[in-house]
Amino acid sequence: MHIAYTEARRRIAAVAAERRDSFLRDGETVPLHQAVGRTVKTSLFSPASTPTCDTSAMDGFAVCSALTASASPQTPLMLRVVGSIVAGDEASTFFDTDVVDGVVPCVEIMTGAPFPLTRSEHCQYDACVPREHTRKSLHDEWLIQIEQPVEWNQHRRVAGGDYSIGDPIAEEGVVLDPRHIMAAASVGVDSFHCFRRVRVGVLSTGAELLQESDSRRTNDRSKIPDANAPYLLAAMRELGAESHFLGTAPDGLIETSEHIRSVMTSASFDIIVSSGAVSAGTMDHIPEALKTLQAAIHFHHVAIRPGHPALLATVPLPNQVDEKVTYFGLPGNPIAAAACFRFLFMPYYHGLLGNSQVPCTTATLRRNPQEPDARIRGLVFSNAKQVDHFRHGRAEMVEGELVAQFSAQQSPAKISPFIAANCWIHVPPATGEVLAGDRLHVYFLHDSSIPVLG
Ligand SMILES: Nc1nc2c(c(=O)[nH]1)N[C@H]1C(S)=C(S)[C@@H](COP(=O)(O)OP(=O)(O)OC[C@H]3O[C@@H](n4cnc5c(N)ncnc54)[C@H](O)[C@@H]3O)O[C@H]1N2
Numbered sequence: 221m222h223i224a225y226t227e228a229r230r231r232i233a234a235v236a237a238e239r240r241d242s243f244l245r246d247g248e249t250v251p252l253h254q255a256v257g258r259t260v261k262t263s264l265f266s267p268a269s270t271p272t273c274d275t276s277a278m279d280g281f282a283v284c285s286a287l288t289a290s291a292s293p294q295t296p297l298m299l300r301v302v303g304s305i306v307a308g309d310e311a312s313t314f315f316d317t318d319v320v321d322g323v324v325p326c327v328e329i330m331t332g333a334p335f336p337l338t339r340s341e342h343c344q345y346d347a348c349v350p351r352e353h354t355r356k357s358l359h360d361e362w363l364i365q366i367e368q369p370v371e372w373n374q375h376r377r378v379a380g381g382d383y384s385i386g387d388p389i390a391e392e393g394v395v396l397d398p399r400h401i402m403a404a405a406s407v408g409v410d411s412f413h414c415f416r417r418v419r420v421g422v423l424s425t426g427a428e429l430l431q432e433s434d435s436r437r438t439n440d441r442s443k444i445p446d447a448n449a450p451y452l453l454a455a456m457r458e459l460g461a462e463s464h465f466l467g468t469a470p471d472g473l474i475e476t477s478e479h480i481r482s483v484m485t486s487a488s489f490d491i492i493v494s495s496g497a498v499s500a501g502t503m504d505h506i507p508e509a510l511k512t513l514q515a516a517i518h519f520h521h522v523a524i525r526p527g528h529p530a531l532l533a534t535v536p537l538p539n540q541v542d543e544k545v546t547y548f549g550l551p552g553n554p555i556a557a558a559a560c561f562r563f564l565f566m567p568y569y570h571g572l573l574g575n576s577q578v579p580c581t582t583a584t585l586r587r588n589p590q591e592p593d594a595r596i597r598g599l600v601f602s603n604a605k606q607v608d609h610f611r612h613g614r615a616e617m618v619e620g621e622l623v624a625q626f627s628a629q630q631s632p633a634k635i636s637p638f639i640a641a642n643c644w645i646h647v648p649p650a651t652g653e654v655l656a657g658d659r660l661h662v663y664f665l666h667d668s669s670i671p672v673l674g
């Protein structure tokens with residue numbers, strides 16, 4: 221029986237919540253260069269304060285600002301360069317601040333270099349005057365002049381002004397992005413403690429699929445290359461999961477059930493995802509095979525297009541009734557498999573990790589000029605039934621507005637129109653006629669496909 225998409229999502233969330241505790245038990249140390257996309261298990265707080273000492277924000281001259289109050293264009297102040305400090309120099313270089321014959325001492329300093337220290341109680345090197353705000357004396361290469369007072373703390377990065385010890389960098393549950401890598405590296409941390417990757421096994425079905433051992437140039441026109449497993453393996457990897465191909469289940473109920481049993485015990489998977497063999501054909505053995513393995517079927521058939529034969533189950537590991545594997549049976553048509561991956565599998569994956577869901581945005585629908593005449597009047601398709609449609613399409617900025625159109629001539633078995641798409645467009649149930657000008661949710665396929673504003 222078909223259940224509504226919202227009900228399917230509720231059941232997906234419930235299974236993810238139930239499986240979450242056992243998944244979250246394991247963690248591992250991940251070096252920074254491999255940590256992007258991983259989810260933090262143990263919150264990271266800064267072990268250091270940064271910068272560790274006062275440093276300069278500009279190339280210029282460190283001065284005691286209080287000594288520069290008299291500088292003006294009419295009465296320029298002479299400064300004598302008494303030393304030079306570059307980034308990487310010892311952080312405790314001392315210079316005095318004594319004014320000699322009205323000439324104020326200064327220290328040449330580079331961006332990132334530690335400010336000079338002084339033993340004077342009254343006067344500290346506390347500001348930097350950028351090189352371009354000074355003028356060199358024509359007579360003495362160690363003399364420069366300034367024509368306005370230097371403000372206290374000007375261009376000085378104060379010690380501890382960025383991170384303080386104990387400041388949060390990435391708390392439990394955060395999905396790491398390059399900003400977190402920068403922050404951790406800046407405080408001297410070289411790894412994060414993350415949840416392990418979700419382990420997914422990908423299974424194909426169908427005697428029509430060419431096997432790895434078959435020659436790709438086979439003359440047998442009844443055979444087709446496996447498109448779903450490579451897609452699913454790649455999409456899982458992009459998501460951050462660890463994905464493994466588990467071969468093609470042979471036709472036949474007993475054989476299918478044996479294949480699933482053997483791959484389940486061959487390694488420990490959190491999720492097994494198959495494509496094909498879930499609808500009404502005589503070879504569509506996945507649902508029955510799962511039943512012979514004592515699986516609990518949470519749903520089989522969802523009111524979505526494409527993808528309505530999709531199935532979610534939990535299968536007990538043979539001889540270990542308390543250990544279970546989550547099983548997604550996606551339909552065989554490649555675009556249906558891709559839609560189910562995005563709108564059924566991904567919510568489960570994020571639910572397991574406790575991640576917030578990937579956001580969608582809203583776009584205004586426009587007619588695809590390549591669609592046949594009947595649709596030119598604006599009618600895109602009728603959606604009076606309680607069905608959620610996920611159609612791929614393109615969303616682009618047009619005169620400051622995000623506008624989306626369905627890919628032309630799309631069908632669940634046609635891969636070529638999917639290549640031109642950059643998003644999924646969600647048509648919710650009971651929308652009636654879907655017309656140009658309607659506002660619909662769009663989900664971009666990849667960050668790189670998000671259109672540039674403007
Ligand atoms: N009587 C009915 N027939 C069908 C229904 C239905 O409700 N009643 N639903 C249709 C819909 S919708 C879909 S989607 C498909 C899904 O069927 P299955 O999941 O059982 O998939 P298969 O029959 O095994 O294959 C369907 C189609 O996909 C191709 N396929 C399968 N695996 C791959 C792969 N790894 N790479 C590339 N292509 C693959 C397969 O060759 C078939 O052409 O059922 C409809 N029928």
Ligand code: MOO
Pocket residue numbers: 524525526527528529551553555556632633
């Ligand atoms: O899931 Mo099927 O591909 O809806 O058409």
